[in-house]
Amino acid sequence: MMASSIIDTSVFHNLKIDLDAINNKTNLKAALLFGSSFLGLYWLYGKFSRRHIKDPPGPFSFPIVGNMPQLAGSIDLYQLFLQYREQYGDVIKFEIGSTKMIVICGYKAIHECLIEKGHCFANRPNWIYIIDQIFHNSGVFWTNGQRWKDLRRFTLTTLRDFGVGKKSLEERILDEFTYICNIIDSKKGHAFNPKFIFANGVANIICTIVFGERFEYDDPEFLRMIDMLNYLFKNVGFQVPENFFPIVRMIRGNSSVIKNDVEIQKFVKKRIEEHRQTFDPNELRDFIDMYLKVCQDKSEDLKVNETDMFRITVDLFLAGSETTATSLWWTVLYLINYPDIQNKCYQEIMKLTGGGRNVTLADKPHLVYIWAFLNEVLRIVCITPTTPPRAVSEECTINGYTLEKDTMVLFHINSAHFDTDFWDEPEKFNPDRWIGNDGKIIKHKAFMPFGGGTRSCMGEPLANMELFIFACNFISRYEFKVPDGQKTPSIKGTVTGVTMQPDPYEVIAVPR
Numbered sequence: 001m002m003a004s005s006i007i008d009t010s011v012f013h014n015l016k017i018d019l020d021a022i023n024n025k026t027n028l029k030a031a032l033l034f035g036s037s038f039l040g041l042y043w044l045y046g047k048f049s050r051r052h053i054k055d056p057p058g059p060f061s062f063p064i065v066g067n068m069p070q071l072a073g074s075i076d077l078y079q080l081f082l083q084y085r086e087q088y089g090d091v092i093k094f095e096i097g098s099t100k101m102i103v104i105c106g107y108k109a110i111h112e113c114l115i116e117k118g119h120c121f122a123n124r125p126n127w128i129y130i131i132d133q134i135f136h137n138s139g140v141f142w143t144n145g146q147r148w149k150d151l152r153r154f155t156l157t158t159l160r161d162f163g164v165g166k167k168s169l170e171e172r173i174l175d176e177f178t179y180i181c182n183i184i185d186s187k188k189g190h191a192f193n194p195k196f197i198f199a200n201g202v203a204n205i206i207c208t209i210v211f212g213e214r215f216e217y218d219d220p221e222f223l224r225m226i227d228m229l230n231y232l233f234k235n236v237g238f239q240v241p242e243n244f245f246p247i248v249r250m251i252r253g254n255s256s257v258i259k260n261d262v263e264i265q266k267f268v269k270k271r272i273e274e275h276r277q278t279f280d281p282n283e284l285r286d287f288i289d290m291y292l293k294v295c296q297d298k299s300e301d302l303k304v305n306e307t308d309m310f311r312i313t314v315d316l317f318l319a320g321s322e323t324t325a326t327s328l329w330w331t332v333l334y335l336i337n338y339p340d341i342q343n344k345c346y347q348e349i350m351k352l353t354g355g356g357r358n359v360t361l362a363d364k365p366h367l368v369y370i371w372a373f374l375n376e377v378l379r380i381v382c383i384t385p386t387t388p389p390r391a392v393s394e395e396c397t398i399n400g401y402t403l404e405k406d407t408m409v410l411f412h413i414n415s416a417h418f419d420t421d422f423w424d425e426p427e428k429f430n431p432d433r434w435i436g437n438d439g440k441i442i443k444h445k446a447f448m449p450f451g452g453g454t455r456s457c458m459g460e461p462l463a464n465m466e467l468f469i470f471a472c473n474f475i476s477r478y479e480f481k482v483p484d485g486q487k488t489p490s491i492k493g494t495v496t497g498v499t500m501q502p503d504p505y506e507v508i509a510v511p512r
């Protein structure tokens with residue numbers, strides 16, 4: 001009896017466990033059923049509660065996840081957009097979760113939106129999760145409305161005052177060129193990957209504008225900051241699933257992008273503090289001093305706070321370093337892929353300078369072929385294949401479709417650069433397409449590497465100045481070659497985060 005009672009007890013005990021398990025499973029199933037029914041109803045409500053509008057066409061959108069399965073499975077999102085363009089036309093609708101995203105392709109449609117209807121597309125979707133977490137509606141890149149206008153004006157004026165378009169900045173670029181050459185010379189003809197040298201040099205130009213100082217290329221704090229900025233740049237793409245699916249945020253916790261940002265904040269805040277200690281309103285040294293002056297100047301109606309200042313600094317770094325350094329990286333890749341073109345550029349410089357002096361901006365009208373070569377690199381590579389996301393600021397129609405306020409929009413710049421209505425044989429790398437019969441540079445309207453309209457790139461003059469001065473003086477000083485025994489590196493490239501990057505390659509620089 002005793003034994004049986006023990007057995008009985010254990011049977012009941014086991015039975016209890018099984019019943020618990022069954023109960024748990026049933027509860028889980030019920031919870032899942034309830035959860036998915038709720039999400040399904042929410043999705044249906046979102047889909048059908050909108051008043052009737054004519055949406056652009058697009059691929060089939062799955063319940064809850066929208067087009068995430070099609071988009072997430074693609075290695076090259078920008079090519080995928082082009083494939084959908086063949087099927088659906090220039091204005092294509094996607095859904096990421098419950099967020100509607102429109103991709104606009106081809107010069108004509110892009111121009112209509114950015115220029116003719118620019119006021120309807122002036123915003124950026126700063127409410128998307130990662131952007132909101134990092135940028136907190138401050139700085140110039142991710143703010144909207146009057147605040148963005150004020151901050152953009154402040155930033156442009158300050159950039160101009162601290163050298164863009166002025167000789168002093170040109171001198172700073174030439175100084176940095178010398179530092180880069182020291183590193184290249186130290187390679188003594190051995191193969192190296194120019195990416196990091198360019199990244200450091202370009203970041204230093206922004207450092208001189210913002211902080212009034214440059215850093216040594218082996219300064220650990222500087223290197224760490226560049227690493228973090230690159231990481232941030234690669235990971236703030238709109239595609240990050242955290243942006244659209246709260247559940248991913250719950251699973252992944254605080255994104256490493258956000259943690260990374262905290263470290264960048266420390267770097268910039270330390271410099272703001274140092275500037276505060278030595279600030280003299282009568283002798284403004286750099287961007288940070290300008291900000292300190294605005295804060296001090298009570299009559300100034302612009303409200304720039306420290307968070308804005310910090311964010312604008314990061315905006316300039318983020319928007320200005322990777323893009324320009326990557327353009328230089330591509331430039332050298334094209335030089336080694338097209339030695340004849342490299343030689344033609346070199347001959348043009350020699351004819352002008354005889355190699356006895358540095359090339360400056362004033363030489364630009366006389367160096368038309370190099371100018372054409374640089375434009376052709378920016379066209380064919382298209383460093384940012386789409387603009388960073390914009391948002392519809394007021395409802396409008398495009399190609400007969402209605403775009404509601406706050407819809408996210410990407411402009412497919414790359415499609416304009418290959419639009420056969422505007423370019424002859426667009427797949428061909430051909431600098432000559434830029435030179436008119438009068439020997440002057442042709443302004444091609446479908447060339448838009450810096451976006452367009454009121455929200456276009458603020459660093460375009462600076463970027464063009466850097467690219468021209470660096471490229472001309474590199475070509476004048478070195479012959480770039482594929483290292484012996486290596487295959488000529490591919491010019492295919494991959495989009496990582498925001499920019500189109502070459503696959504890593506090595507080069508040798510033979511002094512002329």
Ligand code: HEM
Nearest residue numbers: 141319320323324383387450451452455456457458459463
């Ligand atoms: C080759 C180099 C560069 C390329 C290809 C490039 C490209 C772009 C593009 C495509 C946009 C988006 C425009 C739009 O939405 O229509 C943009 C925005 C921006 N860029 Fe650049 N950029 C470059 C260099 C720079 C530099 C050097 C700076 C500053 C130092 C800079 C600062 C900015 C800022 C602040 C914005 C945001 C403007 C706004 O939203 O009002 N960029 N850039």
